[in-house]
Amino acid sequence: EAGVTQSPTHLIKTRGQQATLRCSPISGHTSVYWYQQALGLGLQFLLWYDEGEERNRGNFPPRFSGRQFPNYSSELNVNALELEDSALYLCASSLLGTGAYNEQFFGPGTRLTVL
């Protein structure tokens, strides 16, 4: 069974640009979560999508947005990039959209660097 995949592995942008990160969940998983992990720090919850809809978002500005497609893959968009957006962006998927009771399977992450 294929795990969660993310692309690209690395992304380098300059301040003010836009970044698009992609995630494919494990087959059969309907929920996708996005997290930001700044270097050496913990995971900060960004967004939760389930069945194509945004179910919850963390304490991040509106320039962080995303969507989930009918095949349950997901895209995270970050507009007007700032230097402090440099981080590892992790995507996770889980089997059911019942919130905080399900094991999350993480992808390898996308390392975003903003210059």
Added chain:
Amino acid sequence: GQQVMQIPQYQHVQEGEDFTTYCNSSTTLSNIQWYKQRPGGHPVFLIQLVKSGEVKKQKRLTFQFGEAKKNSSLHITATQTTDVGTYFCAPPDNYGQNFVFGPGTRLSVLP
């Protein structure tokens, strides 16, 4: 809002020594999960605890959920170099919709 603390932040041990990390919440929890992230890797689910006072073991790892369901611990017996990484506890948020990851405990094991 909910606050999750993990102590210690860092722990350096000699191979063969034991290790314990503690997770404390400001609110009563319905359940708690633990994840491990190896250096350069992504978090991997270890276990979920649900019942008050629950103790679960996975080989050298022992997980415990406090009687009041406000704290949890992970104990590793006789650490090995493969145990190196950051251990995160993850309780649900106040609405039970998502997990809130603690700041993590980074474990270093010296051979």
